[in-house]
Amino acid sequence: MVIPATKLSIAPLPEQQTVLDLIVIGAGINGAGIAADAAGQGLTVGLYDAKDIAGATSSASSKLIHGGLRYLEQGDFALVASALAEREIISQVARHLVTPIRFVLPHQPTLRPAWLIRLGLFLYDRLYWHNRFPPSQQIHLSANNPLKDEFNIAFEYSDCWVDDARLVISNGLRVLEHQGEVANYCAVTQITTCDVGWQLTLYDQRQQRTITRQAKAIVNATGPWVNQLLDKAMAQPMPEPIAAKSTNSTKATRLRLVKGSHLVVRKMYPGSQAYILQHSDKRIVFVIPFMSDFTLIGTTDVDYQGDPRHASLDENERTYLLQVVNQHFKQGLDEQDIVWHFSGVRPLFDSGDTSAQNASRDYQIDLKLAANQAPIVTIYGGKITTYRKLALRCMEKLQPFFGQLLSQTKRNWTARAPLPGSEGDLAQLHQTLLAHHPYLPETLLTRYQHQYGQTTLKMLAKVEKLADLGHCFGHDLYQREVDHLIEHEWAFQVDDILWRRTKLGLYLSKGEQQALALYLFRQTGQVS
Secondary structure: OOOOOOOOOOOOOOOOOEEEEEEEEOOOHHHHHHHHHHHHOOOOEEEEOOOOOOOOHHHOOOOEEOOOHHHHHOOOHHHHHHHHHHHHHHHHHOOOOEEEEEEEEEOOOOOOOHHHHHHHHHHHHHOOOOOOOOOOEEEEOOOOOOEOOOOOEEEEEEEEEEOHHHHHHHHHHHHHHOOOEEEOOEEEEEEEEOOOOEEEEEEEOOOOEEEEEEEEEEEEOOHHHHHHHHHHHEOOOOOOEOHHHOOOHHHHOOEEEEEEEEEEEEOOOOOOOEEEEEOOOOOEEEEEEEOOOEEEEEOOOEEOOOOHHHOOOOHHHHHHHHHHHHHHEOOOOOHHHEEEEEEEEEEEEOOOOOOHHHOOOOEEEEEEEOOOOOEEEEEEEOOHHHHHHHHHHHHHHHHHHHHHHOOHHHOOHHHOOOOOOOOOOHHHHHHHHHHHOOOOOHHHHHHHHHHHOOHHHHHOOOOOOHHHHOOEOOOOOEHHHHHHHHHHOOOOOHHHHHHHHOOHHHOOOHHHHHHHHHHHHHHHOOOO
16 A cells, blocks of 8 residues: 655754754753753753664663652662652653552562561652652552462552653653754764864764754763763863862763663553562562553663663563562463563663662763863763753753853743643643544543643644544554654654654554555655
């Protein structure tokens, strides 16, 4: 079948040199968050990534906005308190992407005594004073629960699920709202100093050409590639850290790559609750409802060497995750039950811990000045829950270099401003969609609401009947949505759409995916 292509207004990046206030390299959650904060404070900003937005670690997380219950046991109370505060904020400013969820922790007396768990949950409920989530409690498991009969007592507490890749996309859209420039598949090939501060040479894969940009300051937020970028792209040796403006800067350059892998299986149990499972090695494994029809299981913590883009589930990780689940659930799993798996490499700063699981998830911000006094900030570590706080701290470090250019009244503005899609009354949005588009399945409208929020109204503008959505590639993925993702969300390849922006790769057959790939080729000229 030949699917007619829609004429899309994909504006190419200007080839000529453009002078910006700030360039952020790396469009994962940290980079997108920093770019969004800076743009909203009045700076002219460019955000660039060598591959797709959220194309690496930021789309391979456990998809949780949480305080990190297990970090209490490591004594990292400050990190947990900060993360719990951010859980409150993000659950409000990204309401269409964040879903509160109750976690069930089955008790195993041989691993941790009940009093210790109760104490940990007591602190978890109270480390942030303005906690609006239901408190933890001890529960008795009924006979028809999915856990094995040996588990009689459990503990229940609150956290949040988040669509991690779409959280990054929403921050990228915020950059555009403030007239910033955002480009994926645009790799930095060289960094040099210039009269303005820095000059970057980038290769734009979409247009297959080289472009240049200049900026007063740079942020290196390339995650696992932070040191590689500095080693390969800098035309001159990196300057030494500014001790007065960099905390523990000698540690910041020691990067530790830790791989985390996840499995996805068919839905294991009814209900919306998630489970947190303890293992004899003191690690925990999450079992989380995923995309209505599936269950997400993870994660592992394994030191990693090699190219982070080639990270994948290995046999030991697969065996480990299946073993932990089978020790707890009545429904046993084996390798044939896995319908998808993914791995991400977390770029943690090396604090000298002996095990990957104990490496700090906190972040470090390293500021240096070139000979011409142009600042470059490198981001080490961090987690998706604290991305907004990291961006705030990064902008505080850059404040002395921008002075009046930064709006003093907009410091911490991201704690109050809804991300694109989360504006307005989301409950009313659902009723509006049902009223204006009664011919669409409610399941489809619900997916639109949770993935695009208020932007759904823009995507469905002038749609009056099902046929107006165009060709269906499978599982309610229509041409209208694909065109929207290409034109407004930087989608370029099949994986951008199926595994990051929609997760519908879990549903589409190989033939349907090939049809989508052909359509994208006709639209973008890119072979996926």
